[in-house]
Amino acid sequence: MTQTDHAPVLQLQEISKRFGAVQALSRVDLDVAAGEVLGLVGDNGAGKSTVIKIISGIYQPDTGEIRFAGRPVAIHGPTDATALGISTVYQDLALCDNLDVVANLYLGREAVSLEGGPLTVLNEVSMEQRAIGVLRDLAVRIPSVRIPVASLSGGQRQSVAVARAVMWNSRVVLLDEPTAALGVAQTRQVLDLILRLKQQGLGVLVISHNLADVFEVCDRIHVLYLGRSVGTYDVKGASREQVVAAITGAEFAEEEADAAALAGAIEPSAQPGDAS
Amino acid sequence: MSTMVDDPRLLQEQPGLAGFFTGLRRRVSQGELGVLPVVVGLLVICVIFQIANNNFLSARNLTNLVLQIAATGTIAVGVVLVLLLGEIDLSVGEVSGLCAAVMAVLNVNAGWPGPLAIAAGVLTGVGVGAVQGLWVTRFRVPSFVVTLAGLLAWQGLRLKVLGGTGTVNLTDATITDLANRFLPNWAGWLVGLLCVAAYLGNLAISRRRRMAAGLRTPSWGAFGGQIAIVVIAVLGAVAILNADRGVPLAVLFFLGFIVVFDLILRLTRFGRHTFAVGGNAEAARRAGISVDGIRLSVFILASALAACGGILAASRLLAVNQSSGGGDVLLNAIAAAVIGGTSLFGGRGSVWAALLGALVIGAISNGMDLLALASSVKFMITGGVLLLAVTIDAVSRRGREAAGRA
Numbered sequence: 001m002t003q004t005d006h007a008p009v010l011q012l013q014e015i016s017k018r019f020g021a022v023q024a025l026s027r028v029d030l031d032v033a034a035g036e037v038l039g040l041v042g043d044n045g046a047g048k049s050t051v052i053k054i055i056s057g058i059y060q061p062d063t064g065e066i067r068f069a070g071r072p073v074a075i076h077g078p079t080d081a082t083a084l085g086i087s088t089v090y091q092d093l094a095l096c097d098n099l100d101v102v103a104n105l106y107l108g109r110e111a112v113s114l115e116g117g118p119l120t121v122l123n124e125v126s127m128e129q130r131a132i133g134v135l136r137d138l139a140v141r142i143p144s145v146r147i148p149v150a151s152l153s154g155g156q157r158q159s160v161a162v163a164r165a166v167m168w169n170s171r172v173v174l175l176d177e178p179t180a181a182l183g184v185a186q187t188r189q190v191l192d193l194i195l196r197l198k199q200q201g202l203g204v205l206v207i208s209h210n211l212a213d214v215f216e217v218c219d220r221i222h223v224l225y226l227g228r229s230v231g232t233y234d235v236k237g238a239s240r241e242q243v244v245a246a247i248t249g250a251e252f253a254e255e256e257a258d259a260a261a262l263a264g265a266i267e268p269s270a271q272p273g274d275a276s
Numbered sequence: 277m278s279t280m281v282d283d284p285r286l287l288q289e290q291p292g293l294a295g296f297f298t299g300l301r302r303r304v305s306q307g308e309l310g311v312l313p314v315v316v317g318l319l320v321i322c323v324i325f326q327i328a329n330n331n332f333l334s335a336r337n338l339t340n341l342v343l344q345i346a347a348t349g350t351i352a353v354g355v356v357l358v359l360l361l362g363e364i365d366l367s368v369g370e371v372s373g374l375c376a377a378v379m380a381v382l383n384v385n386a387g388w389p390g391p392l393a394i395a396a397g398v399l400t401g402v403g404v405g406a407v408q409g410l411w412v413t414r415f416r417v418p419s420f421v422v423t424l425a426g427l428l429a430w431q432g433l434r435l436k437v438l439g440g441t442g443t444v445n446l447t448d449a450t451i452t453d454l455a456n457r458f459l460p461n462w463a464g465w466l467v468g469l470l471c472v473a474a475y476l477g478n479l480a481i482s483r484r485r486r487m488a489a490g491l492r493t494p495s496w497g498a499f500g501g502q503i504a505i506v507v508i509a510v511l512g513a514v515a516i517l518n519a520d521r522g523v524p525l526a527v528l529f530f531l532g533f534i535v536v537f538d539l540i541l542r543l544t545r546f547g548r549h550t551f552a553v554g555g556n557a558e559a560a561r562r563a564g565i566s567v568d569g570i571r572l573s574v575f576i577l578a579s580a581l582a583a584c585g586g587i588l589a590a591s592r593l594l595a596v597n598q599s600s601g602g603g604d605v606l607l608n609a610i611a612a613a614v615i616g617g618t619s620l621f622g623g624r625g626s627v628w629a630a631l632l633g634a635l636v637i638g639a640i641s642n643g644m645d646l647l648a649l650a651s652s653v654k655f656m657i658t659g660g661v662l663l664l665a666v667t668i669d670a671v672s673r674r675g676r677e678a679a680g681r682a
Contacts, residue, residue: 078562094562096555098623099548107552108563110545118573120545125489132491 007070009034009203010055010086010172015064017050024050025227027064032172032203037194039214039235040207042224043247048207051224052174055205056088057081069171087165088174093157097150101142102131104149105164134167135159138196141189155186159193172203179213191217211240225249311617313668314632317661318639325643332643335519341635341642342517343455345612346526347372347589348605349634352612353533353627354581357574359613360541360554362622363419365578367408367426368609372586373601374434375400379587380444380596381437383451390450394587401583402576404430409575413568419575427606435598443597446590454529455592458522467523468514472507479503526588530631533581537627550574554622585609604655611658612637615665636661 008031017025025047032038042048053059055066057075065072068084075081081088095104106127113123131145140159142152149157158178166173175194179187194217197204208214214221214235221233223246230246244250325332351368358365379397382388388396404426411422438444446452459467479499486493517523541547552560553570561567589605590596614620615636616629640661644654 079564092558094556094559096552096559096623098555099551103548103552107548107560108565110548112545118544118546119540121543122545122548125485125491128491129489 008032009069011067013065015054015061017059017061023227028229030222032205034203035198035201037198037204037206037218039218039221040205041214041221041247046224047227048224052176052207055086055174085169085171087170089161089165091177093161095149095157095161098148100148101145101160102128104160105131134163138163138193153186154182155189158190162193166197170202173197174205176207179210223247311632314616314636318636321639329646332646335516338516339520341638342527343524344642345634345638346530347585348608348612349530349630350533350588351582351585351609352630352634353537354578355609355613356618356625356627356630358578359618359620360550360622360625361571361574362554365423367423367430368578368582369601369606370427370430371401371404371579371582372605374430375583376586376590376596376600377434377437380446380590383448384444390448397587398580398583401580405576405579409572413571443595445595451591452594455526455588457525461518461522464514464518464523468510471510475506534627534631551623608637611662615662
């Protein structure tokens, strides 16, 4: 297993989650360091979304521990996650198409020039100024910050959603399928943005089905198979075939020792039939 | 001055009147019609009726026209707010009648002074809105059903309040003045000039703030078209109304509601959140906005504005009777909001739609009255105009989608 030099900012230790008869996650371990991009891959139903929802506070784990910046933390809801500095960009982006870019970036946290209860007046000038600054720092190129989000391309919308997630002192950002349904140029735009988040020292956790994208931006790849962690691969030392084999569970057909030797990074936690 | 490199695809508006018209042409070709169809429609209607009867554009008839639309238009302001959320309020007509009835009975039968009776009428609207809004937010019953039930129930309550004779005649000066009092000519001019000055002053201040902050600031020339339209519209309206009896108090109230709610929607957090809930309620909820709080407030505002409209209508009629707020009041108010360009799907529109739409509906009705057409014809033509307006919206939405701006 390859560890980055940095201490992990976010760690999941032995996280399990059961929904009725379905064991969604069993003893999942993963960690993300500051300035690192971790890819979270796995087939449909492998538990990727459950992991994201546990980190962002939508689900509570049944057992296991989440550590943030070395301290154990309890994340009881999305506000707890946000307060820690964990932001999530879901696949549906949650943008208001009818509002302009500035309004979307500040939705729910508007800058105010005159506090007056229900008639609190917005400070559009300061919001627009900071919005331009945030987008420039992330090198997000959009025609204007004052056009409705509906007029933007898919990549630009994704970029706005990411910018909104990270502009409030985030330390870890979770991206759920950020390049799904994007064209080539727009995918490029989003991948560049992910690298810029990394440069700025954020820990980035990317869920993706697209291995080409994952291999391009991630430092390490964590594979889930039927709710278990089957391994963490360093992109420099791993081949795409190894990762595909881990995703599809193909290596379980082989001798476990062989697989471990092949991948050089597989944790021996995966025993088929090992009910927890 | 610009702090960001301009994207070549950026839609830059050129300064001056020429830029105004270039921008207009681009928006029309891409289906971003805004208020253009309704303004063109209004002009066409005016030309047709003026040709058919040359009294139509007389100062006296235009004054009558604005008096006729003040009540419906005020109700339509509330309808616009509800439509912005993507909801509907079918009870506004009956609520306007109920609140007027409460005011009339308290004033005439119980002897309350006019201002107090008016306040009680408006508060009745607030109460009705709170009940309907809570029902929608608590029990998740669609607003269509809640307010349809309200339409029936408030009608019954109004008949109960009016009691035996079913008609209450109003004589209290405070109440009757609302729709029957006109400003003296000098006061009308003063109000018009103050409006123009406030508009220009606001433009200048926001321009200076943006420049001080180093944000991209359009030159004065870029506002040329807009400024010309506002100044001509305001001062022209004052001149026409002064040529007859002066600016009616009711019209001042109606326009006041529009200006106030336009400012609230554009400048305040409440307005921003209203648009957000109408655009994407789930996104608003995740951003920490109290979606139910916004919904409840908007239903209260809609009913309160309906109450104000009902009171204006009662003042004009000098009475509240069994048909107050019934008939086509509701349909005209909703038609006005929609004809004015408010989207039925939420998140798009402006309270100025209430003025433009009410003018269209009012002009058609007034013009056909001048021509002494049967009400059968009036209903059919009004229906046709409503359908046309919604069709223009639907077709222009296709244009926006084609231009990637849906």
